[in-house]
Amino acid sequence: MRRQDSSANPVTRRRLLKTLGAGTGAIVAGSTIPGLFRYAQAQSSEPIKIGFQVHRTGIGAAYGRWYDRTTQAAVKRINDAGGINGRPVEIIAEDDGTDPKRGAEVVEKFATQSNCDVAFGTLFSHVVIGSAPRAGELKIPYFVVSEGHHVASGMLNRYTLQPGITDVKSQVEAMGPFVAANLGKKVAMIFPDFAFGHDHRDYFTAAFEKSGGQVNAHIAIPPTETSFTKYFPKIPQDTEVLYHVMVGPAVLTFVKELGEFFGSSRPELFGFIDSLEAVDISSPGLEFLEGTYFWEGNPRYAQDNQTSHDMNYRQAVGVDANGASVSDAKDVSTYAHMFGCWETLNIIKAGMEAAGYQGPQDRAKLIEAVEAMTELPLSDDHPQGAKIFNGKTHQVFGHQYITRVTEGKLVLAHTTSIEDTFYPDEADYTSQPF
């Protein structure tokens, strides 16, 4: 029944490497052969400056810290292998306070003050949407790592791309068939009452009903809430599966109170790991999660079939087999999201090398080079799994992982195919002028 990662067959993969997608693979080879890209190095040895918009303060700080660590590790690896076009990469990091106004200001600063080549790294959707118009106006490529549907929906602009992490629409739609086939046909959904939650509501409901299921309740929780029990009676009693996704500092309270509400008679639970990102699964009060399922962008615990790529990536960032920091076992990472920074930086490298990027005058060429990418094979550059980039919608598609809490660890139960996550294009950024 279980479909495993189909990218295990390198022969068919390699045959499929096309145009600039090959760039990614070639870089790996190229970086071991010094001199291959020397022609570019001769022009300038100034560092390539990447403006890193990071949530150091505000509600996104827990994510921001790990995005920072992953970014530092990825840049170290790129620089150790000779940089981009022979030039070292320099990260210009600045806090955006997880605020859309400050986010826009930081992008302006990257473009006009610190003369960054590209901007990168934003997670929270409102910061992305608040900043992207400025990136488009200042014509600075803006690589976001947000998992929002804002890029693929066509709301943003030609300069904004999301090549390193899949979007919420594709994630959610790919969950519908699994939940219907394995967990139950009657689902109640609990989600935060803001756009991210509404995306879950709309896309999951549609996908689930297509799979023959029925969503019998939508419970939208106001994001300012800190206690949740009073809303749980709105879950219909004949619910077979409870679908939950929560974000913010109150997530642990939410999950604990869920356990206290149901006691021993809980329905099946299917959650997005966002509900427990950066939280230890073995925290007191979470015992009832045993046997429940989670979507994970990238499995937090090292799995039995762990690839060498995940092993290398984990080691480079400093994450142990349980998804916590190697220096502090209580410091749990945002493993399901942060790989996006690593992969995005490798895309930037591949794109710049394919475009023969020299400086800001080549920004349009860089975007075209990334737009031309298609297949991104599983590799040290893409340790989360193989991906397919859609140049028209500026959005990448990839495998999704469903894990089950087994003896206090998240154990892989199912991997979706990339095709499971496809949906019809909603935008064509390539038709916009630069």
Added chain:
Amino acid sequence: MKQHNLHGSVLAVLFLAFFVMPEYHDGVFARIMVLAVYAVGYNLLFGYTGLLSLGHALFFATGMYGLALPMQHLDMGPVPAFLTGLAAAAMMSLAVGFLALRTTGVAFMIVTLMFAQAGFLTILYFGEYTRGDEGFVIQQADRMIAGLDFSDPTTRYFAAFCIFAAAFLFIAWLMRTSFGKCLVAIRENEDRARMLGYDVQLHKLLSITLSGVISGASGAAYAFLFGYAGATFASVQYSILPLLWVLLGGAGTTIGPLIGTAFAFYLVDFSSEITDAHLLVVGAAIVLLTLFAPQGLAGELRRRLFAWLP
């Protein structure tokens, strides 16, 4: 006369600054001028009338969404949309004022805070249209008036300049009228103003409405010039910011709001460049300023150097 000179020179400096400053600071000052309009509106109610509101984000956001929603969903042009934003802010502040002015002091702070919180939640509740916290983009193609592209740095800067100059000169004029003098009289001693025969409630209501319209103009201009509307701008934080700007710059002075807004921006901008712990620097600077410049920056200038400062 000195006041005229001062206001003239402030505007002249802002006008000329565009041609001298590096590109980055041009962009920054466009934003500072738009937000300073918000502070100017706040200053009218707080600095001149003596009413401390903790809910002005509601008026800012009403202006913002009053412009952005019709542009997004009704394909309305920017000029009528801007007027819609102003009208919405006027109605909102009139309604809030009508209810909230039954209270004074801390109760007024709480009532305005609660109305603003309800407004914030309402934006989330109608997420289908507002996209909630995430907000939405006003496309570059829609940000055109009579062939002028307002996403262009020069156009944006001078649009921001015009709206700031309008608000700035309006307040400077208003404070010399008998209406403005009455507001100050209410701030200084409400009972005496009442005994002198002024309709205190009516003056307060007009003050909060004007303040709301100016704040709303700032919100609408922000959405239009920077292409984004989102619920963050309706959150508590954005009610506290204008208070902070006005107090830092100098409450009850005409140039205080601009100084405070610019100072707060550069404080954050410089400190976050130097250190990750920039809030520590910002916080310490605010504390020190209250200790050593109790009237705000403009107030301190007035106290030490220029007693005539308006």
Added chain:
Amino acid sequence: MDFGPHLFLACLEGAITAAVISLTAVGLSLVFGIMRVVNVAHGEFFMLGAIVAWWTATSLAGHPAFGFSAALVTAPLVVGLIAIIINRLILVRLNYDPERTIVATIGLLYVIQQTALMTFGPDARPVEPPFNTRIAIPWIGFGDSGFELIWPWGLATTTYKLAVIAAAILIVATVWLVISRTRFGLIMRATQQDGEMATSFGIPVRRVYAIVFAFGAALAALGAVLIVPVQQAHYLMGGDPLLLSFIVVIIGGLGSLPGTIIAAVIIGMSDGIISVFFSPTLAKILATLLVALVLVFRPQGLLGRRRA
């Protein structure tokens, strides 16, 4: 869930919310009522209490009850001490001027938050409750054989949540006793009614202010210790308690302790009960407007006296 059990559960949750709010509000009520300053950083004292509790609990091995009990002592002490320092360094120098205090405490809020972020980190960290057993609550239903005792699905609470309610009652009662029955309470009341008069009667008003400020901060920290096993320690957790306790203090009527308690119960319960009838966000909107309208039509608060 049936309507009856649903309403009951909502009331129970409302009572817990009320307990939590009253704990955080009592300290602010003292500071605000007696010193007449709006301390925007009051919520940060609450947050610091939670963080000290986490540190205490995690650095002590053994049964969770041990670390928790220790935190009940350390958190109020540490936070009270910090408050004394802040009072001496800042508030005294500002002469307790209301407007300047607001700005200075906004600055303090940034300083404390950033310090917490750098030392404690951005994660939400749980403290294990000393005890926590789920209790299913029986309900009288009408079944085939007439009235009978049933155990409705989901109708449950935990022993720890009930203990929070009990602790809130105990602490509030103690504070009330201190204010109404002790000599220090008398001095506080005298200072509250008329600071100048109190000074002329030889009351060291400045020292009273310092003690009240520290006491208020310690109470906030104590509230945080009790709550942190339910809601985790997080560096941004101070915002909500600040707003809620601020609201409760005003609605109750400035400086009226019984008013503060009644307001906490009303706000907590209405939050729970309204959530039964409306969708969650709409319920929050209505509960918020209710608070505003109470004040619009009774600006002096529920138990406050209208100033002449």
